[in-house]
Amino acid sequence: MNVATLAKLARSRQVPLLASLARGLVTPVYRASFLAAASGNGVLRRLAVRPCDLDTLANALDVREDRDVLRAWLDIGVRLGELGFDDGCYKLRGRAAKALGRPRNDAIAAALEEVTRFHLPVLLEAPAIARGGKRLTLRDQDGAVIARSTQVIRPFVEEAVDLVVERHEPRRLLEVGCGSGVYARHAALLNPRLTALAIDLQDDVAADAAANMAAWGLADRVEVRRADVRDLDMEPVFDLVTMHNNIYYFPTDERVKVLERVRSLLAPGGRLLLTTPCRGGPVGMEVLDLWFSCADFGGPLPDAAELVDQLRSAGFTGVRERRLIPGGEFRAFVGTHRDPEHGTDVEELI
Numbered sequence: 001m002n003v004a005t006l007a008k009l010a011r012s013r014q015v016p017l018l019a020s021l022a023r024g025l026v027t028p029v030y031r032a033s034f035l036a037a038a039s040g041n042g043v044l045r046r047l048a049v050r051p052c053d054l055d056t057l058a059n060a061l062d063v064r065e066d067r068d069v070l071r072a073w074l075d076i077g078v079r080l081g082e083l084g085f086d087d088g089c090y091k092l093r094g095r096a097a098k099a100l101g102r103p104r105n106d107a108i109a110a111a112l113e114e115v116t117r118f119h120l121p122v123l124l125e126a127p128a129i130a131r132g133g134k135r136l137t138l139r140d141q142d143g144a145v146i147a148r149s150t151q152v153i154r155p156f157v158e159e160a161v162d163l164v165v166e167r168h169e170p171r172r173l174l175e176v177g178c179g180s181g182v183y184a185r186h187a188a189l190l191n192p193r194l195t196a197l198a199i200d201l202q203d204d205v206a207a208d209a210a211a212n213m214a215a216w217g218l219a220d221r222v223e224v225r226r227a228d229v230r231d232l233d234m235e236p237v238f239d240l241v242t243m244h245n246n247i248y249y250f251p252t253d254e255r256v257k258v259l260e261r262v263r264s265l266l267a268p269g270g271r272l273l274l275t276t277p278c279r280g281g282p283v284g285m286e287v288l289d290l291w292f293s294c295a296d297f298g299g300p301l302p303d304a305a306e307l308v309d310q311l312r313s314a315g316f317t318g319v320r321e322r323r324l325i326p327g328g329e330f331r332a333f334v335g336t337h338r339d340p341e342h343g344t345d346v347e348e349l350i
């Protein structure tokens, strides 16, 4: 480089700008994307057990054709400081890689995958979709990843389930959009006489939930079915219906109809527990809201007061709502399908 070029660079404001963008924006995006892919492809879990060479990783990832691409990708993980390379083997090096490789942090690893695979694309594509581009579909999500990532709020959902599940009498639960099935399991463990039907719209999600129930030894008490709640044609046999994190899978103007359908499945005196993020939460929830605004199904995250009105319009009585996260917008809603024999609402649960 000659002196004139050096002088030009020194005067330019672009060099410091580029350096600060690289440090503050670009490298973190690369790191998040690499970690999400390494987690999603099972590399972090594998390397958490022991360091592996390229051949072992290629076999595990079913890479037969292009090991050079796999090597180049892994080497970027090394450059980013998330992986190390010693004695011909890759190993976990960064704090994030080590944390995300632990099975107990599975929900957080899935949430990182959700952010990089679904939130980043919608931030990039929203203007084009607004101009009339192709809207997102349910197939643009990965139901299995979402079923794991939603578990980041599991303690709060379980707290709400604790409030509504009767502990001793035989009870029948319908769980709508069961995801992994963890909340149906939680209810079943609270009451050993509870039996449940857990449904999910997506084949793979329902299949995974059924496998989970079998692995948890609950297959005899919790039946899992692939079904759309809007088509569920059953007698009103349920004492409790739960809907966690899925009211926004229905367009706003269809929500009352869906809630009416849910109420029609409840026995007199039965209850609905619905948990959901509402509008006005952290920016990640605003991006989720944007995702559903760009999709050809579903609708925005609910406004809490509007959802209370919709529950009442659907015929629920004794409707209550409360924040599950102090100061946050993740909320629980409970409504009762009034028993005409008793005429009054049952006690406040939340």
Ligand SMILES: C[S@@+](CC[C@H](N)C(=O)[O-])C[C@H]1O[C@@H](n2cnc3c(N)ncnc32)[C@H](O)[C@@H]1O
Binding pocket: 143, 146, 147, 150, 151, 176, 177, 178, 179, 180, 199, 200, 201, 202, 205, 227, 228, 229, 230, 243, 244, 245, 246, 249
């Ligand atoms: C964000 S996930 C939440 C999963 C689980 N409830 C949880 O909180 O971990 C929403 C789930 O609702 C399911 N779902 C959406 N619409 C549905 C419908 N009409 N009938 C049944 N399930 C539905 C989706 O397939 C998806 O698995």
